[in-house]
Amino acid sequence: MNVKKIMSIFQSFYVDVSIEELTLTLPISFVKKFEYTQMTFHKESFLLIKEKRRGSLSSFVTQARTMGDKANMDVVLVFSKLSDGEKKQLLQARVPFVDFKGNLFFPPLGLVLNANDTEVPKELTPSEQLTWIAFLLPKGQKVVDVDLLSQVTGLPNSTIYRCLRTFKALYWLNKQNKLYTYTVSKKELFLKSVSCLFNPIKKRILLPDGDIKQIKSVSNLLYGGAYALSHSTFLAETDENTSYVIWQRKFNQLSLPLS
Incomplete structure (x- = not known):
């Protein structure tokens, strides 16, 4: 992995990061397929992952998240080059990435930085909105109950976890020891999220x-x-x-x- 190139891309946007080697216990198939290292930004660690040989983008995202869960770190995918279609897919899935052409999506910055001025989609997906509303409505503990959200929404746990990763990337939730938590009131969280919610009401009629x-x-x-x-x-x-x-x-x- 070209660490100097990655650091220079972040530094070109006046973002200071440090990168150091990291050892993980991974299946041999992962060791053969991926390069990885640890990046630190504002005392938070991220797992940089790059495929040694390009394959399916969706498979890369899935396997990278598995590695991130094992390392207990958010991941940033590294590419030599991305097509516009691939960038759009990653942005829609809110997957952080950097490529050696200078394209960068890094949620802690709150920006997408690239030559084409691509914007991050602001609107939640139906599954994300359903999960978010189901989380906001009841009173409860400061730890998100994934099983309860699954029961209320009818969505599988895997989908709930995907939604929670999105909420963390948006800085609505925190993650500590593999548990999703929040520190401000749900009213504050709701106000933060209003601009990302879509309105399912298609028609209004005034009736007596x-x-x-x-x-x-x-x-x-x-x-x-x-x-x-x-x-x-x-x-x-x-x-x-x-x-x-x-x-x-x-x-x-x-x-x-x-x-």
Whole structure:
């Protein structure tokens, strides 16, 4: 691995890092396939990993995360060169990377730095948003309960862990001794995440109270929007009028003489 080249790329963006050798006990297949070393930035360690011979990008990401879990460090993938398509894949998956052409995605900097001004996707994926909301709503311990999140969301533990890695990369969660924790209130976390949440509501209709009562008589209505959060939790505060949500299909099936 060209350590001097990697350091020069970080230094070109006025980022001071140190790199030193690291020994891990790995399967022989990993030893033959990857080069790795340890990088330190602001007293936090990262595992730099480079394939000795390029293979499948998705396989590289999966195996690198396995190595990172074993070393108890976040990983940064190293490449000689990346195509625009590969950069887009890594950015969408929020996988940190650096290549010898000067492209860099390093979450602690809060930036993507490259010649094409590629931006980091800000919006959470549906699985990430579902997991994040399921985490925010209940009161609980300061340690994230992965099994409980899996039960509530119906997502497998592997997906939950992927989501948690994203939240850590966004500095919403911390990771200590393989456990995900948080130190600020959930309300503060919610406010931090608002700009990354997508709105699943596709259409809004203003109805008089009489019509809403008719719909309630034949279908369950849930509170929606910021009102739902202010009504059911302390995550948000709003003076907006009561709003409800209903599936578009269910609304279309209603056969009521609405005003």
